[in-house]
Amino acid sequence: MRALILLGIVGFVAQLVDGSLGMAYGVTSTTLLLAVGTNPAAASATVHLAEIGTTLASGISHWRFDNIDWKVVAKIGIPGAVGAFAGATFLSGLSTEVAAPIMSIILLTLGAYVLIRFTAFGLPRGNLGKPLRKRFLGPLGLVAGFVDATGGGGWGPVGTPAILASGRIPPRKVIGSIDASEFLVAIAASIGFFFGLGSENIDFAWVAVLLLGGVIAAPIAAWLVRHIPPRILGSAVGGVIILTNVRTLLRSDMVNAPGNVQTATYLAIAVIWAASIAYSLREYRRDRDNESVEAIEGLERGPVVEGAAGSTR
Template sequence: MEKLIVFAFVGLLAQTIDGSLGMAYGVTASTLLVATNVAPAVASASVHLAEVGTTLASGLSHWRLGNVDWRTVGKIAGPGAIGAFLGATVLSNLSTESAKPWMAGLLLLIGIYLIARFVFGKPPVVLPGQRPTVKLLAPLGLFGGFVDATGGGGWGPVTTPTLIASGTLDPRKVIGSMSASEFVVTVSASVGFLIGLGNEALDWRVIGGLLVGGVIAAPFAAYLVKHLSLPILGALVGSVIIITNSRTLLQASDAESLPVYVGLFALAAVFIAIAIAKVRAGSADKASAENPKEATTGS
C-alpha cells in the first residue's frame, strides 16, 4: 500500500507538470521512478502502459475541439511507432547498470531543453499556408519515438517544439496532433516492453499508482495553467530533472562531490531567477501597452 501511494504521488506530480507545460509526463515520471530505484526498463514500461489511457483521452479531447491535423498525424505516427518499438526493444535488452546512465543522459538533455524553451525561448512565428512535409515528419517521428521509449518519455519535448519552431503548423494544431499521435507511439512502446520484459517483470502497483495520480492531478493541472507562469514552472521542472539525472550520471562515473552539487543548485537558482525576471518584464510590458499615457508620464 505504501508503494502504491508513492507511485500515485509520482503520477500526480508528473500529470500536474504535463498538464501545465503540455509535455513532460513521461520525462518527470521516469526521472522520479528511477530515483526511487525502479529499474530503467521497468520505469519506462510502466510509464508507457499508464499513458495508454491518458494519451487516448487526450487525443480524443483534442479531436473534439478541432485541434488535430490528421494529415500530420498520418505522416508522423507510423515512424513514431517504429521508433518507439525499437527503443523499447533496445532498453529491454540492456542491463540495469548499462541502462541507468543511458536513460539519465537522455533525460538530462530533455531537462536542458525544457530550460531553453521555457526560460530562454521566444514565441514562435507561424507561416500562413504552410504544412509540415513527410521529409520533416518521418525522421522526427522515428527519432522522437526512439527517445520516448529509451528515455522513459520525450515524444512531446522532441516533436512539439520542433514543429512549432518550423512555423509550418498552428501551435494549437501541433499540440493536438502530437497528442493524438502519442497514443499510437505509446501503444507501440508498450507492446515492445511487454515482449521484451514479459508481464511478470512489471510491477502493476507502479502502473496503477501512476494512473490514479494522473487522474487526480488533471483538474489541478488546468488550474496551474491559468495561475502559474510557464517560464517559472519550466525553470523549476527543468532544474529538478537536470539535478536528479546529473546525480545518476555522477554516481555511475564515481564523480560525486560537494562542489559539483553546489554548482548544480546554484545553476538552478540562476535559471529560476532569470525566469522570474522574464515574467516581471512581460508583466511590465503588458501594463505599459494597456496604459501608454501612464507609462509616458512616469518616464
C-alpha cells in the same frame, strides 16, 4: 498502501506537468520506480502501460479545449510508434549511457533557444501558420519514440522543444499534439515490452494508481495550457528542458560533477528561470495593456464611413 498512495500522487503531478508543458510524465514516474529498485525495462513498461490511459485522457481533454493539430499528430505519431516498439523490444540488449549525454546536449541547446526566444521576443510569428513537413516530423517522431521507450521517458522532451523552436504552431497546440500523439507511442512501446519481457515483471497495481492519478490531472492540465499566455508558457517549457538535461549531463559519466557543483548549478538555473518567467509575465502584461489602449483609441475614432462628405458619387 503508502507506496500506492505516493504513486497516485506522482501520477497526478507528473500528468499535470506533462499536460501543461508537453513533457515529464515518463521521466518523473520512471525516476521514482527506479529509486525503489525496479529494473529499467520493468519501470519503463509500467509507465508506458499507465500512459495508454493517461495519454488517451490527455488527448481527449486537449481536443475538447482545441489544443490539437491533427496533421501534426498523424505525421509524428506513426513514426513515433515505430521507434517506441523498436526501443522497447531491444531495451534489454541496449545501453543508453553513452547516448544520453549526447541527446542531453542537443536538448539543452534547443531548451536554451526556446527559453531565450520566448522570453526575449515572445511567440515566434514569422513562421506561424506554415505547415510542419513530414520530412521533419517523421525522423523526429522515430528518434523521440525510441528514446522514450529505452529511457522510460523522452517523447515530450525530444518532440516539444523541436516543434516549439520551429515557431510554426502556437505552444498550446504543440503541447496538445505531442500529448495526443503519445497515445500511439505508449501502445507501441507496451506491445514491445510484452514481447521482450512478458507480464511477470510488471506490477499492475502500480500501473493502476499511476493511471488513476494521471487521468484525474489530464483535464486540469488541458485547461491550464489553454489559459497560460504563450510567451509565459514558452519560458516555462524552456526552463524545464534546460534543468532536466543539465541534471542528466552533470550526473553522466562524461561529467560526473560533485554534489556541491550540481547544487550550485541547479540554483543558478532556477534563479535565471524564475527571472525569465517574471520578465515574460511583465512583457505580456505590457503588450496586453498596449493592445487595450489601441483598441480603445480605435473605438474613440469611430468607424470609417464610405461615401462621407466629399464623395463624388
